Amino acid sequence: MSRKETLTFPPTSIPPLTPYLPPLNKPKKPWVTLTYATSLDASLSLAPGVRTTLSGPHSKAMTHYLRTQHAAILVGVGTAMADDPALNSRLEGIISLDQQPRPIILDPRGRWAFTAENKVFQLAARGEGKAPFILVSREEEEEEEEEEASITTQQEQEKILQSVGGKYIPVEICSETRRFRWRDVLKALAEEELDSVMVEGGGEVINSLLVEPENQLVDSVIVTIAPTWLGQGGVVVSPTRKENAPQLKLREVSWQPHGEDVVLCGKISRT
């Protein structure tokens, strides 16, 4: 990635997106925008762990505009490991770090073997993005203390994290699902004064957020649909449907063409 690469997003494309973005008067709960790029067969990538470009240049620029409109950008550790994402905005005209979102990575079991070479740390060190906050399981932290090798790795990683201004944030794990409850994730963000978050993926993150009742925490959905099929074996967006749960639908829907892609915006229907 060249340091000078920037993306241009035409100002005329901004007004149609505004109703789906965090309002100026922020609600108490952090605003949640769920946003991702999908193929025609609902895949996010060719296979787990495989970085797959779906967005064309126009919708990519839109994503980078969205990144400037949120206090935080959240991905799961599967995405962190597969994509080595930068999680900053490379939109043209960004002049200050304040315009960058805070990267949040869900890594309950501390699987991400990151080093200072990972993009997000390189960018944070150069002041081109904020340092990540990594949400880890409270319980797992205690278990790991028993293993000396993992203590060393964890300490080295904590040093890397802290050297750029990042940190680990312990969050309680739900004993039933072995995941964080999304309301606890949002509480942790609110405690960091992050009042809006765009959730970018991957599959497990999106599917766990779209199940009932977690999906009630989602304020808007912005999906880029790329004109391609990825075929079977991909990472698919298809949340588990709970018995008697209402059909999950969008309301206030708008379809916006961005180059060869179409961007679908909506809000989760509550009826």
Ligand SMILES: NC(=O)c1ccc[n+]([C@@H]2O[C@H](COP(=O)([O-])OP(=O)(O)OC[C@H]3O[C@@H](n4cnc5c(N)ncnc54)[C@H](O)[C@@H]3O)[C@@H](O)[C@H]2O)c1
């Ligand atoms: N097209 C897109 O917009 C897009 C976006 C992001 C990722 N991707 C792709 O998706 C793939 C990764 O998806 P994936 O499903 O394998 O991984 P993921 O990014 O969803 O990460 C999964 C991991 O995150 C953690 N996690 C997820 N939900 C959690 C929750 N509610 N509570 C606690 N921890 C949670 C768990 O450790 C889990 O194993 C990659 O191939 C990546 O390239 C595509």
Ligand SMILES: Nc1nc(=O)c(N)c(NC[C@H](O)[C@H](O)[C@H](O)COP(=O)(O)O)[nH]1
């Ligand atoms: N909008 C979008 N279009 C895509 O085609 C694609 N593959 C992603 N994937 C989202 C995921 O969060 C990736 O990890 C980041 O897109 C990595 O990109 P950065 O290095 O952070 O710019 N997102």
